[in-house]
Amino acid sequence: MDHQTQTITDIILKAAERARVETSNEPEPGLTKRVKWPVTCTVGPGLEGAIACESRVGYVNGAKGWLIYRGYDIFDLAAHSNFEEVCYLLLHGSLPTADEFRAFRDRLAEYRWVNKTLRMLMGFPIEEMHPMAALRLGVNLMRQEFTYADSRERRPVKGNIIGSDEDSIPMETKPRGETHAIYEFKRRSRARRLRASQQMDDAGSIQSAYHLIAGMATLAAAISRVHQGLMPLDPDPELSHAANLLYMMTGRRPTPLEERVMDVCLILHADHGMNASTFASLVVASTLADIYLAVGSGVAALQGPLHGGANEQVIYMLEELAETGDVTGWIGKKLAAKDRIMGFGHRVYKAYDPRARVLGPLAEALARGKPDVEPLFRVAQQLEAEVLNRFGNEKKIFPNVDFYSGLVYRSLGIEPEMFTPLFAVSRVAGWTARVLEYLHNNRIFRPRAIYVGEFHKEFPSPAERGF
Numbered sequence: 001m002d003h004q005t006q007t008i009t010d011i012i013l014k015a016a017e018r019a020r021v022e023t024s025n026e027p028e029p030g031l032t033k034r035v036k037w038p039v040t041c042t043v044g045p046g047l048e049g050a051i052a053c054e055s056r057v058g059y060v061n062g063a064k065g066w067l068i069y070r071g072y073d074i075f076d077l078a079a080h081s082n083f084e085e086v087c088y089l090l091l092h093g094s095l096p097t098a099d100e101f102r103a104f105r106d107r108l109a110e111y112r113w114v115n116k117t118l119r120m121l122m123g124f125p126i127e128e129m130h131p132m133a134a135l136r137l138g139v140n141l142m143r144q145e146f147t148y149a150d151s152r153e154r155r156p157v158k159g160n161i162i163g164s165d166e167d168s169i170p171m172e173t174k175p176r177g178e179t180h181a182i183y184e185f186k187r188r189s190r191a192r193r194l195r196a197s198q199q200m201d202d203a204g205s206i207q208s209a210y211h212l213i214a215g216m217a218t219l220a221a222a223i224s225r226v227h228q229g230l231m232p233l234d235p236d237p238e239l240s241h242a243a244n245l246l247y248m249m250t251g252r253r254p255t256p257l258e259e260r261v262m263d264v265c266l267i268l269h270a271d272h273g274m275n276a277s278t279f280a281s282l283v284v285a286s287t288l289a290d291i292y293l294a295v296g297s298g299v300a301a302l303q304g305p306l307h308g309g310a311n312e313q314v315i316y317m318l319e320e321l322a323e324t325g326d327v328t329g330w331i332g333k334k335l336a337a338k339d340r341i342m343g344f345g346h347r348v349y350k351a352y353d354p355r356a357r358v359l360g361p362l363a364e365a366l367a368r369g370k371p372d373v374e375p376l377f378r379v380a381q382q383l384e385a386e387v388l389n390r391f392g393n394e395k396k397i398f399p400n401v402d403f404y405s406g407l408v409y410r411s412l413g414i415e416p417e418m419f420t421p422l423f424a425v426s427r428v429a430g431w432t433a434r435v436l437e438y439l440h441n442n443r444i445f446r447p448r449a450i451y452v453g454e455f456h457k458e459f460p461s462p463a464e465r466g467f
């Protein structure tokens with residue numbers, strides 16, 4: 001480990017120690033051994049307090065500020081693991097052995113090619129779409145490349161399948177700033193194509209989860225390139241998931257520091273309890289719709305500014321504040337208008353979000369000396385101090401994961417509109433792990449609404465309605 005990547009680990013370990021000290025007064029929760037359904041709970045608006053299912057995938061404790069994946073603390077995972085390993089852990093339930101890790105990492109690297117999906121996606125005006133809308137579309141299109149979900153009865157014999165990238169028909173599209181461009185994706189080697197044809201599977205298997213984790217990074221990077229008016233790049237199977245993601249977006253192989261920073265961001269965002277996008281994925285999967293459509297719903301839910309979309313909004317807010325310089329006056333106006341301050345508050349955390357504990361100091365270290373980021377970081381610090389001063393003790397409103405992540409991405413040279421897609425590229429690990437877990441013991445989700453309308457209204461005559 002070089003000096004710079006060691007600095008990142010030191011930041012994480014320091015954040016872990018602060019978290020431990022600051023929440024030491026809160027009692028530790030006991031382990032839940034068995035759940036006997038039905039369970040009794042009090043449900044508030046927005047299903048607050050409702051229990052949707054049992055899970056072994058991950059755990060969030062709002063009082064202690066704990067985030068746990070399969071029993072492992074998020075700080076330990078961020079300090080000592082990597083995104084591929086975390087994906088394996090979330091999907092399979094335990095850390096991989098060295099052999100299992102190598103095999104899994106190689107499989108993900110192989111599954112980065114999503115040529116047929118890209119060809120379909122490039123037929124849409126993605127340069128005009130928000131990257132999250134394009135990503136959702138791409139995820140749904142992936143099922144046409146990797147499954148026979150729509151043609152079960154005409155399912156070909158596996159040996160006869162033509163690899164999805166067998167042809168290399170040039171595709172025409174118009175990325176921003178160009179009137180005409182041709183995309184052509186490199187063909188895979190014959191061995192890879194054959195293996196790819198054997199990978200076609202039902203749309204609810206663990207293979208689908210691997211395809212989604214590997215393929216969504218390629219899709220997000222391609223969308224980012226088109227938005228920059230550039231051609232999508234082929235993946236580099238020699239690079240780690242984090243390094244390849246950065247490479248496919250920027251066209252430059254990242255430094256070890258940049259790779260490590262992206263890896264930490266991917267680890268921190270991979271899973272987070274029964275958040276809105278995870279629940280959306282589970283609801284769709286519970287109808288036995290396939291996992292590609294379920295994950296597409298996760299992407300859609302994540303896009304909103306009350307959820308993952310907040311990270312993009314935070315940067316715009318910081319830019320506005322850096323321009324005016326009046327943080328106190330701005331907060332006063334926001335609160336008077338009952339507006340939400342982006343990047344603050346959380347349904348579960350009543351302590352500092354452990355991910356923000358890492359991302360804040362990380363942003364500080366990376367912003368140092370960068371004229372386009374450092375002033376924004378300073379404003380972010382002022383804003384945090386002001387919000388904690390007003391709400392910290394009483395309402396327990398702290399920065400959440402989305403407050404500092406954008407500053408970290410900005411330091412890596414990434415455009416704000418890609419912040420939420422990067423969240424999705426990581427969270428797909430949690431979505432798929434939880435969907436596959438839920439399907440083992442599936443029951444369709446079907447809550448109720450409290451009807452507050454009327455009964456026995458008399459149907460009016462056409463004349464009464466002016467027909």
Ligand code: SDX
Pocket residue numbers: 046271272273274275276305306307308310339340341342343344345346347348395397400401402
């Ligand atoms: C994510 O659920 C997850 O796990 C999500 C997530 C994940 O990893 O999946 O952690 C990722 O989505 C992070 C959240 C990103 N969103 C934002 O940063 C948007 C701003 N924050 C919020 O609007 C809000 O805090 C939520 C949406 C995050 C939580 O909403 P709740 O639980 O419904 O809380 P609320 O809106 O009902 O607020 C409760 C009180 C209110 O005060 P009172 O009316 O009770 O007096 O807290 C206040 C609110 O006014 N409040 C805020 C605030 N957040 C809460 N006031 C101002 N600004 C805020 N950001």
